[in-house]
Amino acid sequence: MARVESKSSLVAPPNTAEVVANATPLCWSCGEIRADHFCHSCGKVQPPSPADYFAFFGFPRKLNLDTAVLEKEFYALSRKLHPDVFGRAEEKERSWSLEQSSRLNDAYRTLKDPIKRTEYLLKLEGVELEEQSKQATEKARASGDLKKQVVPPDLLEEVFELNMQLEELRAQKKLGEDDPALLEEIGKAKLSLEEKHDALLGELKAESKKWDESANSETGSPGDPDRRKILNKMVDVLNRRNYVRNLLRDVNEAME
Amino acid sequence: MATDYIVGIDLGTTNSLVAYMQGDAPVVIPGEDGVNLVPSVVALDEKKQMIVGNAARKYLIETPERAVYSVKRLMGRGIEDVQEELKLFPFRLADDIQPGEVLRIAIGDRTYNPPEISALVLRQLKRNAERFFGAPVTQAVITVPAYFNDAQRQATKDAGRIAGLNVLRLVNEPTAASLAYGLDKKNNGVIVVYDLGGGTFDISILKLHDGIFEVVATNGDTHLGGDDIDNLLIAIALDDIRGDLGLDLSRNGEAVARIRKAVIEGKIALSSEPSVKLDVDLPGGKKYQREISRDGFEQMIQPIIDRTMAPCKQALKDAGFKPSDIDEVVLVGGSTRIPKVRNLVKDLFGRAPHTELNPDEVVALGAAIQANILGGGSEITKDMLLLDVTPLSLGIEVAGGVTDKIILRNSTVPASATQHYTTQVDGQTNVAIHVLQGERELARDCRSLARFDLKGIPPMTAGLPRIEVKFLIDANGILRVSAREQRSGKEAEIDVQPTYGLTDEQVETMLLESFDFAEEDFRQRQVIEARREADTILEALVKAKKGEAWSDLSREERQRAESLEVRLIDAKAGDDYHAIRDGIDTLNTATMRLAELMMNTAVSAALKGKNMDDADHEDGPHAGHPMAKADFE
Numbered sequence: 001m002a003r004v005e006s007k008s009s010l011v012a013p014p015n016t017a018e019v020v021a022n023a024t025p026l027c028w029s030c031g032e033i034r035a036d037h038f039c040h041s042c043g044k045v046q047p048p049s050p051a052d053y054f055a056f057f058g059f060p061r062k063l064n065l066d067t068a069v070l071e072k073e074f075y076a077l078s079r080k081l082h083p084d085v086f087g088r089a090e091e092k093e094r095s096w097s098l099e100q101s102s103r104l105n106d107a108y109r110t111l112k113d114p115i116k117r118t119e120y121l122l123k124l125e126g127v128e129l130e131e132q133s134k135q136a137t138e139k140a141r142a143s144g145d146l147k148k149q150v151v152p153p154d155l156l157e158e159v160f161e162l163n164m165q166l167e168e169l170r171a172q173k174k175l176g177e178d179d180p181a182l183l184e185e186i187g188k189a190k191l192s193l194e195e196k197h198d199a200l201l202g203e204l205k206a207e208s209k210k211w212d213e214s215a216n217s218e219t220g221s222p223g224d225p226d227r228r229k230i231l232n233k234m235v236d237v238l239n240r241r242n243y244v245r246n247l248l249r250d251v252n253e254a255m256e
Numbered sequence: 257m258a259t260d261y262i263v264g265i266d267l268g269t270t271n272s273l274v275a276y277m278q279g280d281a282p283v284v285i286p287g288e289d290g291v292n293l294v295p296s297v298v299a300l301d302e303k304k305q306m307i308v309g310n311a312a313r314k315y316l317i318e319t320p321e322r323a324v325y326s327v328k329r330l331m332g333r334g335i336e337d338v339q340e341e342l343k344l345f346p347f348r349l350a351d352d353i354q355p356g357e358v359l360r361i362a363i364g365d366r367t368y369n370p371p372e373i374s375a376l377v378l379r380q381l382k383r384n385a386e387r388f389f390g391a392p393v394t395q396a397v398i399t400v401p402a403y404f405n406d407a408q409r410q411a412t413k414d415a416g417r418i419a420g421l422n423v424l425r426l427v428n429e430p431t432a433a434s435l436a437y438g439l440d441k442k443n444n445g446v447i448v449v450y451d452l453g454g455g456t457f458d459i460s461i462l463k464l465h466d467g468i469f470e471v472v473a474t475n476g477d478t479h480l481g482g483d484d485i486d487n488l489l490i491a492i493a494l495d496d497i498r499g500d501l502g503l504d505l506s507r508n509g510e511a512v513a514r515i516r517k518a519v520i521e522g523k524i525a526l527s528s529e530p531s532v533k534l535d536v537d538l539p540g541g542k543k544y545q546r547e548i549s550r551d552g553f554e555q556m557i558q559p560i561i562d563r564t565m566a567p568c569k570q571a572l573k574d575a576g577f578k579p580s581d582i583d584e585v586v587l588v589g590g591s592t593r594i595p596k597v598r599n600l601v602k603d604l605f606g607r608a609p610h611t612e613l614n615p616d617e618v619v620a621l622g623a624a625i626q627a628n629i630l631g632g633g634s635e636i637t638k639d640m641l642l643l644d645v646t647p648l649s650l651g652i653e654v655a656g657g658v659t660d661k662i663i664l665r666n667s668t669v670p671a672s673a674t675q676h677y678t679t680q681v682d683g684q685t686n687v688a689i690h691v692l693q694g695e696r697e698l699a700r701d702c703r704s705l706a707r708f709d710l711k712g713i714p715p716m717t718a719g720l721p722r723i724e725v726k727f728l729i730d731a732n733g734i735l736r737v738s739a740r741e742q743r744s745g746k747e748a749e750i751d752v753q754p755t756y757g758l759t760d761e762q763v764e765t766m767l768l769e770s771f772d773f774a775e776e777d778f779r780q781r782q783v784i785e786a787r788r789e790a791d792t793i794l795e796a797l798v799k800a801k802k803g804e805a806w807s808d809l810s811r812e813e814r815q816r817a818e819s820l821e822v823r824l825i826d827a828k829a830g831d832d833y834h835a836i837r838d839g840i841d842t843l844n845t846a847t848m849r850l851a852e853l854m855m856n857t858a859v860s861a862a863l864k865g866k867n868m869d870d871a872d873h874e875d876g877p878h879a880g881h882p883m884a885k886a887d888f889e
Contacts, residue, residue: 075468079641083670083731087424087630102670102728109667 028092037081037100045081045096052124053107062215063121063208067112074108115241118204118234121211127231155196159247162189166254173254183255190251193244200241207234262395262424262631263385264432264623267374267412269328269455269481270590272296273620274381274396280636282436282624284617285388287380288785293616294384298376299323300364308380317517320346320509322364326483329455330359330370331415332407332757341479344487346509358758371411371758375418382419387785390837396421397627399619401456402428403476403567403647405693406705406735410757413734417763424630426732429453430460431644432622433588434469436613439625439636445583450601450609451619452564453589455481459568461575461582467639473575473666474647475567482523482591484560489519492556493534497544511538526553527593554596561597568604574666585609588618643668646729653690653699663729665695672728683715687723691735706757708737714744779833786836790828793840797821797847805853817846 027039027046036058037046054061057073079085081104086097110116165186172179211230264282266273271293275284284292289310299315300322301307307315315323329341335353342349350360350367360367378398385393398421400412409426416423430449437447444464451458458476462469493515494506505511514536522532531549538544572579585601587609592598601609613621629637645666651659652675662673677687687710694702713721722742729735740747797817800806806814824839 075465078468078643082641082643084425084626084629084641088632098670098728098730101731102672105668105671106673109671 028096037077045086045093045100047096048099048103053110053120056103056107057111059111060215061121061124062212063114063118064212065111065117070108070111074104074112077104114201114204114208115238118208118238122231122235122238125231127235155243158189158192162186162247162251165189166250169254186251186255190248190255193248193251197241197244197248200237200244204234204237204241207237260395260631261385261389261391261393262397262627263381263393264620264625264627265378265381265396265398266429266432266617266620266623267328267378267398267400267415268296268619269326269453269483270296271454271616272377272381273617274385275617275620275624276385277624277628277634277637280634282439282621282628284620285385287384288387288788294377294380295325296328296374296377297323297325298327298363298373304364306376308376317510317513320513321348324361324363324368324373326455327361327370327373329479329483330361331374332370332405332409332411333359335359345483346512369758371415371418371763374412374415378415378419378421382421383781383785387782390782394420394422395424395627397425397427397623397630398423399429399432399623400426400733401453401476401478402430402451402458402460402471402474402644403456403478404428404733405478405648405703406733407703407757408478409732409734413732414758414763425626426734427623427626427642428458428460428471428474428644428647428733429456429619430458430474430588431462431469431471431642432620432626433586433613433618434460434462434464435622435625435640435642436618437584437586437610438464438469438640446577446581447584447586448582448605449586449588450564450568450592451476451588452561452591452597453481454591455479455483457481457564457567459564459571461571461577468641468643470643470668471645471666472577473571474645475571475574476647477563477567480560480563481589485523485557485591486516486520488556488560489523490515493519493536493544493546496546497538501538501542501544503538503540503542505538508539514538515544522548523553524593526550527595550595557594557596561594561600564597564600565604579604579606582607586618587611588615590616644731644733645669646671646733648693648703649695650705650727650729650735651692651694651699651702653692657699659692659694659697659699659702662727667729669729669733670731672726675725675727677710677721677723677725678719679713679716679721680718682718684718685713685715686711687713689725691727691737705735708739710739712746713741714746716743782833783831783836786833786840787828790824790836790840793843793847794821794824794828797843800847800850800854803854803857805850805857808853809850813846813849817843817850820846 027042027044029044030039030042036049036051038044039046048056052061057070057077059065059070078101081097081101083094083097083101086094089097110120165182169179169182169186172182207230211227211234214224214227214230261276263285264275264277266275273284273292273294275282277283286292287294287309291310294309295313297312297316298306298308299312299319301315312323316325324347326345327347329345330338330347334356335349336355338347338349338359341347348362350362353359358369360369361373378396382393382396396416398412398416400409404412412426413423430451433449433451434447444466447462447464449458449460449462451460456476456478457480458474460471460474462471464470490512494504494512497503497505505515518534518536522534525532526548529550531547534544534546534548536544582605585605585607587598587601592601592609592611592615598609598611625637625640626642628634629640629642633640646663646669647665649661649665650663650673651661654660662675663671677689679687689708689710690699691705691708692699692702693705696702708725710723710725713723720743723739724742725737725739727735727737738747809817820839820843824836824843827835827839830836
């Protein structure tokens with residue numbers, strides 16, 4: 001069975017293997033050469049190919065993506081692949097339609113959101129987001145462990161201060177007290193965090209653009225040091241952005 | 257094609273309906289009594305026959321220990337989930353139910369699990385449809401509350417199978433309603449469906465795009481509905497009675513059933529009247545009387561209807577919409593007839609909601625449209641496609657009892673996620689996976705769906721096996737799991753223990769126990785039902801002959817009717833379905849004018865003394881509840 005080889009030499013192969021499907025290019029029904037999702041010859045739905053989410057839609061692996069075009073493609077493919085369309089088809093084709101449309105939905109969900117799209121691309125390139133990842137954070141919060149988060153150094157002081165204020169706000173809330181001055185302070189901190197968040201999104205966009213350009217200029221040498229630099233930078237920006245977003249969530253929860 | 261009917265079924269907490277697509281329009285199929293709504297009530301009658309619907313209603317008061325209603329509240333749930341329910345509903349559960357076991361309800365000297373009771377309701381609907389088509393019906397689309405979890409969906413599907421129906425699809429109720437509303441309009445925009453029924457509340461937000469109905473967010477409460485209003489009013493009444501009369505009737509099944517009937521009638525009347533008087537006969541010749549104003553009623557129910565607000569706000573937030581982004585709001589479910597509920601919706605979304613379609617029927621109509629789509633579609637449905645979402649996040653338990661969410665709520669279904677597992681001990685051949693559904697961070701706060709045991713992993717050094725498990729939520733919102741050990745390429749065997757579900761084998765035996773769906777049986781039943789119908793028309797004729805309309809007929813008309821009457825009586829004695837059917841139809845035609853004459857007399861009588869009770873049947877406040885406007889004979 002063929003496994004999708006990671007194109008990256010950065011890290012070990014991605015551990016969420018992309019669908020390891022039957023890679024034969026022949027249609028299961030008529031034996032002719034199949035196209036991407038349907039057979040060229042008989043038109044039947046095919047098992048999902050091992051292609052990544054970008055390729056599923058026939059897009060290049062680029063981050064700057066026109067979401068209006070994506071939505072249009074999503075609707076068009078839904079009309080062709082959704083299990084409802086195969087209500088009367090034979091069992092096998094129905095099951096491939098289920099596989100295909102779940103993959104279509106997963107792909108659309110991932111690509112329509114710029115953050116998820118970037119995280120997905122990083123994963124394809126063999127990069128894992130470490131402690132700052134959402135899952136790790138949530139697990140840490142749930143189990144009550146201290147977040148093993150590296151506070152971005154430029155935020156250190158601000159975060160320390162903010163956490164003290166949030167602590168105080170929660171204590172006051174328990175007692176049913178109200179301190180307008182404190183709320184104002186936290187409100188200011190919140191505004192500043194929101195600005196940082198937006199700035200980080202801007203940075204991410206700039207890096208994405210660089211990535212797309214590098215993909216244009218040069219064909220598939222993923223080990224290229226310039227491209228590695230872009231990837232590393234994106235990881236850094238995403239981690240900081242996730243950190244800020246979690247902080248904002250804490251602030252919003254405390255202020256509710 | 258004759259046996260190819262696919263029907264749409266709304267299996268409701270209080271009422272159920274069956275509908276199908278007649279040409280370009282979905283229509284509800286009435287029961288034998290001509291009524292569209294089949295109350296979701298099941299009772300054991302004196303002859304130890306299980307009866308369903310209107311006929312079962314009278315037992316709710318006469319022999320409450322042999323009747324069951326609102327069983328939908330128990331679908332897919334365990335004993336520890338339903339403690340609150342048991343305080344409010346007269347369910348008589350078997351007393352030896354263990355945690356994690358499927359519930360069993362005692363009726364007479366037998367026990368039935370919730371899918372079996374629902375199956376009786378479904379079978380009644382199936383029969384109504386078969387009677388209507390004159391052909392067997394074996395395929396259906398059934399609706400479920402959007403906020404139903406996996407176990408509740410699975411239980412509904414099981415009920416369908418037990419009833420002898422191949423359930424082609426479970427459709428979310430609000431989504432089905434949107435199909436019914438969107439059928440002729442097909443305009444683009446964002447619509448909200450607010451669905452407050454007898455027992456469940458759903459809110460769904462959809463994007464309509466050239467015939468694609470894309471649900472973007474859904475939320476709800478599977479234990480919030482008209483039942484809660486009834487229970488509140490009952491509690492108030494019992495309290496009054498305790499205070500005024502010094503009587504504690506809370507354990508008196510018959511008294512509570514009477515109060516229940518009265519408060520439901522009162523509640524319904526309050527949607528159109530400024531006040532109502534409750535007047536209930538109590539045991540010992542006492543009476544409970546109380547006047548309730550609409551203002552007072554609205555204050556009482558405020559806390560209940562306010563509970564719909566948080567899900568609405570959450571759904572808006574999840575969809576990323578503000579109220580001003582909403583183009584249309586649609587109301588579904590009998591409880592949305594309450595003016596206070598309509599006002600709340602109007603305030604929340606800043607626009608007057610649509611109420612053109614009967615809120616009791618709109619879900620069944622939508623189910624019929626989806627049935628038509630699955631059956632290959634027709635001119636009017638050919639561009640329609642439903643893209644629904646999963647209402648709850650799917651997760652798995654990881655170290656520390658924490659839920660690791662792998663498919664987030666509001667993901668379009670089908671949706672999938674892949675996880676990798678390995679072993680912790682050398683030579684380990686099993687791995688246990690605990691699947692959860694819900695939004696909470698700790699596993700113990702989420703709903704346990706099932707425990708999967710991966711078996712047959714080839715013995716290897718710890719950490720070496722690489723087992724890929726694929727979780728897939730299908731278009732019904734039901735989870736499927738498959739697994740493969742990647743190093744050996746072996747399919748791992750999965751042993752599923754649904755937390756509150758029936759196993760396939762159990763469903764199979766229930767299916768066999770109620771095995772009266774065969775072709776032969778269908779023919780026999782057709783004969784029985786045709787005979788019953790013949791009796792109805794013959795009795796009506798005997799009565800009519802005593803009335804004045806009869807003498808208005810010509811001699812020939814009377815003679816023809818009488819000779820056809822004899823012919824039908826003869827046919828009825830035999831067991832040729834077509835002969836009986838033919839006899840009914842010809843007699844029917846021959847007495848058409850008689851019926852018209854009688855109708856005219858009735859109408860002029862009614863115009864003289866129009867009575868509130870008979871007026872406004874169509875969409876009025878009276879439609880609906882099994883106990884409302886009860887016509888107990």
